[in-house]
């Protein structure tokens with residue numbers, strides 16, 4: 126027990142031992158929330174004797190889950206099952222694998238990602254003889270996302286048997302969407318939205334299923350709770366209702382997924398949802414130097430919709446934060462890379478101690494080019510899209526053919542390499558499958574001798590898959606994959622193609638499976654492997670390689686690095702142009718939180734860089750307003766920057782007017798003379814922060830009046 130509490134401060138210790146009831150920990154970045162949560166898990170296992178299968182720990186990414194598993198394994202004795210350290214989606218998959226049969230879905234349903242969704246849509250467009258392009262896809266996908274904003278549609282999908290034929294009475298988009306749902310059902314595919322929705326419906330309709338899970342999960346804890354959506358909140362609330370032990374940690378200032386439905390209010394108003402809730406604050410930062418911490422604080426204080434937290438640190442003082450300004454993108458990239466080389470030679474730092482972060486994926490390119498030129502090894506989290514790559518998806522589709530032979534995997538690879546099964550023959554197969562309620566693969570097997578399928582490679586494909594199916598039990602997953610690649614001719618096709626990178630990626634996939642098998646110390650079942658892999662996103666590939674890490678700020682959530690470069694700190698990039706276009710303070714504040722997340726990842730040194738030039742559409746590039754907003758004493762400026770440019774930038778930022786509550790930055794001080802459109806001139810007598818009002822004594826009135834600080838028409842009188 127000592128071990129679990131040792132090295133934690135008092136508030137953290139309190140968090141660790143507060144096992145019963147509803148508890149929230151609110152604290153700023155780097156204050157040891159995740160560490161407390163991890164130790165609490167171990168505490169409950171070691172000191173309360175609770176089996177890990179009775180405890181759910183929700184993390185934000187698979188990467189975070191893996192990291193927590195790794196740490197927990199060190200803290201608890203023996204080989205414990207840590208399967209319930211997972212993401213919301215991962216948890217839903219576990220529930221559904223166990224209980225989805227109640228909704229007439231098979232346990233080996235497949236999980237669809239955006240690529241898969243596109244494939245299904247493409248088929249629908251083909252069937253309907255419609256033209257498609259990226260924009261249409263996106264529109265339909267957005268509409269599907271909207272439809273899945275609530276759970277009503279689930280009823281339609283879980284009706285026993287096939288879904289009724291698409292109702293062609295609605296407008297074109299809704300016809301497409303109807304067909305899409307039907308197709309999804311045919312392949313027993315669930316997308317990420319469905320995972321949550323199906324779990325909800327399952328719990329709602331089958332009380333005994335809900336009770337079973339409630340009963341099982343004595344303790345529930347959630348990291349990064351500020352980014353939970355309503356549905357996710359409802360889910361943990363529902364699960365905790367039986368035992369009443371819910372522990373959440375988070376930092377409202379790090380909410381960066383509002384655009385995807387996250388709402389920090391479940392964190393902020395936790396005590397109104399749970400009457401006896403306890404709150405623990407942590408106020409000591411262990412991550413960063415005082416210089417970095419002050420800069421972060423100075424930045425986030427500009428947000429209006431927040432509760433101020435006082436963070437202190439006892440870490441030794443370090444160097445000042447740097448703002449570097451380059452004459453163009455090249456200069457910016459060169460400087461960053463040069464600086465990195467210097468850090469390594471000066472401090473003997475490892476490459477992996479250095480992270481480069483940016484607002485959007487495309488921004489990695491100019492840095493990458495320079496890193497390549499200088500022969501510096503780097504890894505991209507997020508943008509790499511390993512599992513989105515065609516060859517990887519194809520390879521996995523082969524495995525799925527062996528395991529489930531679903532239509533989606535079938536369509537993916539039946540004609541890769543070419544087996545003379547093109548559009549026409551596919552339409553024939555689809556029609557047969559539809560008529561007879563068969564999967565496409567079964568239809569192919571049945572009609573392989575049909576004249577429409579003569580002179581195709583169908584038979585040899587079937588032979589390859591069938592022989593692998595037979596030997597599934599005796600081969601490990603990596604062996605299965607290897608053989609599948611050979612027997613189906615996929616590997617030969619790749620070789621002919623001559624794209625070395627693709628071959629390397631295939632090897633890398635094989636390698637990762639072997640590694641996984643080794644880390645388990647036993648062979649993993651094909652079904653299990655496919656299940657796990659389908660939840661992978663790019664961010665999750667564990668990469669311990671000693672290389673510079675590149676990632677978007679969203680991906681960097683929860684992580685920390687000794688040296689951090691935030692590049693492309695340009696107005697219209699961070700803050701993002703879409704947020705600025707909305708002209709809403711809320712949207713801008715989310716961008717500011719994003720900048721805050723970025724700067725608070727740094728432990729020792731922090732560099733904010735940007736450069737001159739022009740943006741798409743010819744707009745001149747200016748340094749981000751977030752650089753101007755922080756107190757100038759808190760950073761040092763390197764690189765040539767003209768005073769004139771600085772002035773121009775400030776003017777440009779001022780001009781992009783916001784519907785901003787007065788009070789941010791330019792609020793009026795006490796005793797300011799103001800003019801009101803109705804009451805005329807007056808003087809601000811008091812400021813009520815709580816009610817967010819000025820108490821104004823108007824010259825013409827007898828008593829002071831409270832006026833909202835958000836009231837835009839209260840002008841300052843220049844006197």
Ligand SMILES: Nc1ncnc2c1ncn2[C@@H]1O[C@H](COP(=O)(O)OP(=O)(O)OP(=O)(O)O)[C@@H](O)[C@H]1O
Nearest residue numbers: 132133134153154155156157158159160411412683
């Ligand atoms: N009591 C402590 N003593 C020394 N180091 C600590 C202590 N608590 C946490 N740390 C270290 O401080 C760093 C930040 O901790 P952690 O990642 O848990 O913070 P966090 O609050 O979860 O941050 P974020 O909001 O960014 O997720 C980690 O390196 C952690 O090991």
Ligand SMILES: [Mg+2]
Nearest residue numbers: 158159160683
């Ligand atoms: Mg954390």
